[in-house]
Amino acid sequence: MAGWNYVAGVPETEEQQRLRFQIELEFVQCLGNPNYLNFLAQRGYFKDITFINYLKYLLYWKEPEYAKYLKYPMCLYFLDLLQYEHFRRELVSSQCTKFIDDQQILLWQHYTRRRSRLLQMPTANGSAEASTPNQNSQANGHMNQKIT
Numbered sequence: 724m725a726g727w728n729y730v731a732g733v734p735e736t737e738e739q740q741r742l743r744f745q746i747e748l749e750f751v752q753c754l755g756n757p758n759y760l761n762f763l764a765q766r767g768y769f770k771d772i773t774f775i776n777y778l779k780y781l782l783y784w785k786e787p788e789y790a791k792y793l794k795y796p797m798c799l800y801f802l803d804l805l806q807y808e809h810f811r812r813e814l815v816s817s818q819c820t821k822f823i824d825d826q827q828i829l830l831w832q833h834y835t836r837r838r839s840r841l842l843q844m845p846t847a848n849g850s851a852e853a854s855t856p857n858q859n860s861q862a863n864g865h866m867n868q869k870i871t
Contacts, residue, residue, distance in 0.1 A: 747781065747784070748784075748792055748793070750781075751781055751784045751793070751798050751799075751802060752793060752794060752795050752798050753798070754798045754801045754802050754805065755795040755796075755797040755798030755800075755801055757801075757814075757820045757821075757823040757824040757827065758820060758824060760801065760805075760814045760820065760823075761814055761815070761816075761817060761820035763814070764811065764812075764814035764815040765815055769805075769811035769812070769814065775811075778802065778805050778806065779806065781802060782802065782803075782806075784798075784799060784802065785799055785802070785803075797827065
C-alpha cells in the first residue's frame with residue numbers, strides 16, 4: 724500500500740502507511756453502525772463534498788486484499804449505500820436509522836439461526852451432533868461436506 728503524504732508533499736513512511744491503514748480500517752467498520760451514520764448525518768458530514776469524496780476513496784476496502792481484514796463486512800454494504808445522496812439525506816431521520824438498525828439485527832438473528840442449523844449435521848445413527856471445525860468448513864452460510 725504505497726501512499727503519498729499530500730500535506731507534506733513526500734511519500735509516506737511505512738509507519739505512516741500502517742497508521743493510515745489502521746485508522747481507515749476502524750472508520751470503515753464504524754460505517755456498519757446505523758446509529759453512527761445518523762450521528763454523522765445530523766452533524767452535516769454528508770453535505771461536505773470533501774467527506775463524500777473520502778467515502779468514494781474508501782471503496783478500495785471492497786477489494787479482497789483489504790476486505791479480508793474487516794470484522795464487520797456489513798460496513799461495505801453501507802459504504803456502497805453512502806455513495807447515493809438520497810440515502811445520505813435519509814440518515815438524518817432517527818426513525819429511518821432505527822428501521823435500518825432493526826433490519827440489521829433481524830438479519831443477524833436469521834443468519835445465526837441458519838448457521839446453527841447448518842452446523843447440526845445428522846450422523847449415521849440419525850442423531851444430530853455439532854460438527855467440529857476440522858470436520859466441516861463453512862463459507863457464506865453453505866456447508867462444504869468433508870470428503871474422506
